Amino acid sequence: MNALPAEAFSERLPSKVEIANADQLRRILVGTLDEEGRTTLNLATEPGEIAQVTLTPAIAQTFLDVLRLIASGKGFRVIPVNAQLTTQEAADLLNVSRPFLIKLLEEGAIPFTKANRHRRVSAEALLAYKAERDARRAQALSDMAAFDAEEGLL
Known part of the structure; x- marks a missing residue:
């Protein structure tokens, strides 16, 4: 075996x-x-x-x-809520590109700290952003479905 x-x-x-x-x-x-x-x-x-x-x-x-x-045959990682993530780890968790994540950080959408030249994102802040983003997406889909129903498009 x-x-x-x-x-x-x-x-x-x-x-x-x-x-x-x-x-x-x-x-x-x-x-x-x-x-x-x-x-x-x-x-x-x-x-x-x-x-x-x-x-x-x-x-x-x-x-x-x-x-x-x-x-289901998937790999995964366990990330403690108090973990400090690199920008690549944070981008992977959000399923976005690293440049897009950096843009979010620089716009202030997600708080971060700097260690020398390197940005670090707390898992807690990242998960809070992700929950808010997902709620906005769900609301937008709900609004679109309601509009379609009102307009008889369904």
């Missing part, structure tokens, strides 16, 4: 075995969620010993999100 890669999923895509494992675990986890989104798992810690762990809804949902990414 081939050894499975140990590199993080930010450096590679999941293997077929990892995809299957993640999908199996995702289905098990979904089946154990209560109506509030919590789950209690029984884990074998040593032969004959069982530890019971209750996951809060936020932790359970986070695990499900990660398992869905792996099961």
Whole structure:
């Protein structure tokens, strides 16, 4: 049997075995969620010993999100909210070009700091900008759909 890669999923895509494992675990986890989104798992810690762990809804949902990414064959990175990102990392997270991100920074749309010549963007500020941008986009789509309905274009 081939050894499975140990590199993080930010450096590679999941293997077929990892995809299957993640999908199996995702289905098990979904089946154990209560109506509030919590789950209690029984884990074998040593032969004959069982530890019971209750996951809060936020932790359970986070695990499900990660398992869905792996099961879909996608790589991902975990970024702490207090992380300082390079402009390339920030651009990648927003799915925009680095020059476009720098334009946003220079216009004041996203706060940043400078370390010597290098700009650094806090993940918290970037995620706040992304949430605001996504809300504006959703509202614009909603407005367009409402206009189309009013004009009988649907």
